Amino acid sequence: MGQRKGLLRTSIARKNLMAATGLFIIFFLIIHLLGNLILIIPDGYFPIEFWGNVANNHDMYNAYSHFLVHFWPITLIAWALYAAIIAHIIDAVLITLQNNKAKGEQYQMTDYSTSTWYSRNMGLLGTVIGLFLFIHMAQFWLQYKVLGTEHDLHKLVVETFKQWWVILIYEIGIIALGFHLVHGIESAHRSLGFYPDKTIRIIKKLAYCVGIGLAVLYAIIPIVLYFK
């Protein structure tokens, strides 16, 4: 009995950690999107003087990236983000192993009529996002932030998105991200226990808007840059 209680508590703690790290990553995704939308603003829409130069798309994006790397509070948040991503992945693996073990121990009837295909495939979606992220970090983060081999980030990003296979990888990764977010936001709400019965309908709509909204806006960026 005591062991069961311990297991239950561990399982709740894992789900809470999953929810908290997931919400933090969503916060990053919103900020990251806003920064990267600069890439697709047409040059004619920068009528302001920007740090002494008439701003254009290229200067504005590079000034934004330079600020991210050289402003120390942002560096701290970036380290918290890396920790959150690693914790989210490890936690997902542990929860999956635990669920598989529980399924093996007792016979369970799964009612597929009430669940969506993406809620049943969160692990698969997460793996696709993980592969996408690996490629994404190698292309930009590693070159710009870690190795420092490329100083003109705007040029690097624009040139990278001139290859059709890159666009394909990004669109697949972003579609997986959208569905992962829709179910993730909904279950984070359940895991953290914010009055599930009263608010679940609102949360479902919110999850749909945030997940699909972020995915659509992210998906537009590589396509616009490819045809620009």
Ligand code: HEM
């Ligand atoms: C398609 C639009 C996207 C563009 C143009 C883009 C661009 C970039 C660039 C240029 C960097 C390196 C500079 C920096 O650290 O900010 C970066 C870093 C990063 N990107 Fe993206 N990104 C996109 C989508 C995504 C998506 C969908 C995710 C998540 C699934 C993501 C996750 C990250 C992470 C975690 C970092 C490292 C952040 C840091 O070190 O602070 N990005 N991205």
